[in-house]
Amino acid sequence: MTNIGLIAIGAGIAVFTGVGAGLGMGIATGKAVxxxxxxxxxxxxxxxLLILGLALTESTAIYGFVTALVMIFTMGK
Amino acid sequence: xxxxxxxKILVMTVSLLIGAGALFLxxxxxxxxKEDATFIPAKKKRNLLMFxxxxxxxxxxxxxxxxxxxxxxxxxxxxxPARVDLFGFSVSSSVAIAWIVMAALILFAVLVRIFAVPxxxxxxxxxxxxxxxxxEAISNFAKEKFGHENDxxxxxxxxxxxxxxxxxxVELFGFRPPTTDLSMTxxxxxxxxxxxxxxxxxxxxxxxxxxxxxxxxxxxxPFKLLSDIAVPVSLACRLFGNxxxxxxxxxxxxxxLGAFSVGIPAVLGLYFNVFHPLIQxxxxxxxxxxxxxxxxxx
Numbered sequence: 001m002t003n004i005g006l007i008a009i010g011a012g013i014a015v016f017t018g019v020g021a022g023l024g025m026g027i028a029t030g031k032a033v034x035x036x037x038x039x040x041x042x043x044x045x046x047x048x049l050l051i052l053g054l055a056l057t058e059s060t061a062i063y064g065f066v067t068a069l070v071m072i073f074t075m076g077k
Numbered sequence: 078x079x080x081x082x083x084x085k086i087l088v089m090t091v092s093l094l095i096g097a098g099a100l101f102l103x104x105x106x107x108x109x110x111k112e113d114a115t116f117i118p119a120k121k122k123r124n125l126l127m128f129x130x131x132x133x134x135x136x137x138x139x140x141x142x143x144x145x146x147x148x149x150x151x152x153x154x155x156x157x158p159a160r161v162d163l164f165g166f167s168v169s170s171s172v173a174i175a176w177i178v179m180a181a182l183i184l185f186a187v188l189v190r191i192f193a194v195p196x197x198x199x200x201x202x203x204x205x206x207x208x209x210x211x212x213e214a215i216s217n218f219a220k221e222k223f224g225h226e227n228d229x230x231x232x233x234x235x236x237x238x239x240x241x242x243x244x245x246x247v248e249l250f251g252f253r254p255p256t257t258d259l260s261m262t263x264x265x266x267x268x269x270x271x272x273x274x275x276x277x278x279x280x281x282x283x284x285x286x287x288x289x290x291x292x293x294x295x296x297x298x299p300f301k302l303l304s305d306i307a308v309p310v311s312l313a314c315r316l317f318g319n320x321x322x323x324x325x326x327x328x329x330x331x332x333x334l335g336a337f338s339v340g341i342p343a344v345l346g347l348y349f350n351v352f353h354p355l356i357q358x359x360x361x362x363x364x365x366x367x368x369x370x371x372x373x374x375x
Binding site for chain 1: 154155156157311314315317318319321322356359360363364367
């Protein structure tokens with residue numbers, strides 16, 4: 001017997017990782033804007049670094065999302 | 078097909094009349110010269126009529142398409158794609174679609190080689206300009222990350238990018254994109270893993286590659302090994318999660334709009350099927366090259 005409600009709660013907790021990713025991405029973007037304001041000529045370099053950093057930060061949210069999906073689609077059967 | 082009620086027919090007729098009328102009226106309004114004082118009000122009027130016409134025609138299209146709907150719409154989302162029967166073999170539908178995409182890309186490449194490349198000129202324009210810009214961008218990027226000696230790496234990542242973006246665009250034709258299958262993204266990531274170790278071993282030898290695990294102290298070796306193994310997993314999950322998330326958002330939109338999903342999903346598709354895969358794959362290449370560069374440097 002599977003309990004759909006518990007799976008749903010677990011999936012909800014799993015996507016809670018988005019909070020951390022959002023905070024991190026916000027801080028990183030803010031810092032990047034500060035850096036560009038201080039040194040506009042380093043714009044392209046900062047941009048490349050920012051995108052790389054955002055991708056790494058975002059992956060925590062994505063892991064949570066994938067975990068939630070796996071829970072919903074494989075545990076309910 | 079259901080028989081429409083009287084009210085529905087009335088709404089359909091009214092919206093069709095309003096739409097056609099507005100577009101007709103818009104064509105009748107003359108556009109004065111740009112310096113004229115009446116230019117801006119006339120322009121505004123034309124824009125307003127255009128908006129009203131398109132909106133009414135959109136409502137009409139949605140209502141007509143709604144007549145053909147079956148009524149019981151359900152949202153079907155699975156993380157593993159359906160299986161299809163291909164010449165007696167049961168393969169995943171993502172494999173079959175990836176083969177179609179590959180065939181299309183190979184055909185395109187052969188056609189370009191036969192018809193376009195011999196006609197290349199000194200001053201690029203048209204298709205030549207597009208191709209040269211794309212090739213130059215990715216080769217510069219690889220050089221910047223990795224140094225001069227590896228043009229093969231740039232070519233490999235360019236081919237992978239073409240396959241990836243081709244698979245993402247397939248969704249516009251109504252198929253499930255193969256990139257939303259974990260096995261496809263995992264295979265990309267495993268190739269990257271092999272490349273990391275290949276270049277690391279080629280540069281430093283097996284002993285040197287193993288020695289990097291014990292830097293800075295020997296105690297961290299298990300953790301470093303673990304983080305090395307985590308690289309393909311994290312690459313695969315990141316790509317898979319992003320693509321699946323985009324597909325689910327588009328599916329939700331189709332589900333919410335129902336028969337009215339004309340025009341609006343195309344705008345969203347521009348982001349989720351073209352721009353988003355492009356960015357994600359840029360990140361994938363970026364990370365792959367960074368890891369490969371990390372394995373090579375001492």
